[in-house]
Amino acid sequence: MPKVATRFAPSPTGPLHIGGVRTALFNWLFSKNQKGSFYLRIEDTDKERSKDEYKKQIIQSLKWIGIKHDDKEYIQSEKISDHKKVAEELLKKGFAYKCYCSEEEINEQKNNAKKKGIPFIYNRKWREPKNLSIPTNVDPVIRFKSKMSGNTIIEDLVQGEINISNSTIEDFVILRQDSSPTYQLSATVDDHLMNITHVIRGDDHKINTIKQKQIYNAMKWKVPNFAHIPLIHSNEGKKLSKRDNDSTIDDYIKIGILSDALRNYLLRLGWSFKDKEIFTLDESIKHFGLSGVGKSPSKLDMSRILSMNETYIKNINEDKLFSSLKSYCEIYLKKIDNKFDDTLKKSLYFLKNKAKTLGDIYNNAQYIINDQIKISPQDLKLLDNLSKKILNDFLKEFENLSNLNKENLEKVIKGLIDKYKTNFKGVGQPLRIALTGSKFGPGIYDIIHSLDKNETIKRLKTVN
């Protein structure tokens, strides 16, 4: 058995979307599971639309989610001469032919087909050009002589047997008028050149596979295995496109989704392994297989993504969480001053329990990462005279505490509850407002733990 090789072959004509990321992930996982290689091929032959920034963005996105490709990226446009050679060879061997139809002629055929309500398929006029004279004013395209009878069958690793009648496949163009190769040719030649053993791609490529298989056969190349994975659908139940909301990976990065969480979510979208939901990277490599891929399309579910993110925020290593938080805030919100690092680090253990996204942590940490807290007018009203008296009493006792552990603080608060005949809220709420500027937030003991003695005293004095 040859070593397994997979590839992800995006075209750099726009930001990478989430469906692409999942396809890349499946390819990558499959190859790693099989101890094989995974390559990235940039299909940049559409010169008009391909942009270098998108290429960079694609590489960046894959890196972010933890997918590393082997070797350096394979740039399709650098291999054009190879593709052309194959076209020439196909022509020489009689598997392809020159077609001198003008664009107008093709368009006319299309329109006629439309009028009659029949499917358009190129009429193969130049396949047997016995009585045709070659026009001098049009450059030919080269078309592949697609089989006209019989069926082509693919043993798809996900879909099972795909059987399509050859009569529905037209003589597709492999070399354009300007003699540049088309996708069908380039992709096939490259997959062959790269020794790809498993082509795992979206289900929208099925017909392409039928076409491409004919090229393999004509060239007597070994046909790779194919796996067509179902597409990801938008909320409307349609193939996800770049125009849909929350469709690119950046959409998720910018709301503070962790790469591990998105990776895990995408893994479980259309793939399953028993009842298991949470997979570490190693576990996903260990368990991934094409037999676990479902056949039906799946919808994106934001609440599930958020919930997965919540799980990861709570469970990943705190140092990792901390650095993700810092860089996320710097890029998408506001840089957190390094002087707050220590305080923030030691507060993460409770801040993370209240967060679904990195942005939530940022919001809940406002009282830590600002020198001055802001108290809203409504909350300020809650700090009435009685509350201030309580705070004052608290301050006096607090200043004498040598150890800010829960037991000591509890004792002080209980004393005040008794003295003022109130409940915990009577003491806790003013304290929370004075220390954080908000009614809502972490527990009092946690807040004091994070602020430490001096800062707590300072803030209590400020409100009095």
Added chain:
RNA sequence: GGUCCCAUCGUCUAUCGGUUAGGACACAUGGUUUUCAUCCAUGAAAGAGGGGUUCGAUUCCCCUUGGGACCGCCA
């Protein structure tokens, strides 16, 4: 329109002929809690419809219905 594909709770899915059809998210209720959360418990929630095959179908086959993909000298 043609070709092809798909079909289990709202969503992601388990089940590979015999289950009270399981789990997760979301949702509802209750409990823990100083607030918001977390956490815990409980609940509601599914085999599209119709035919077969079979002792027995969610599972296999056919039809219907519904949804989707493709039909470029884009990739």
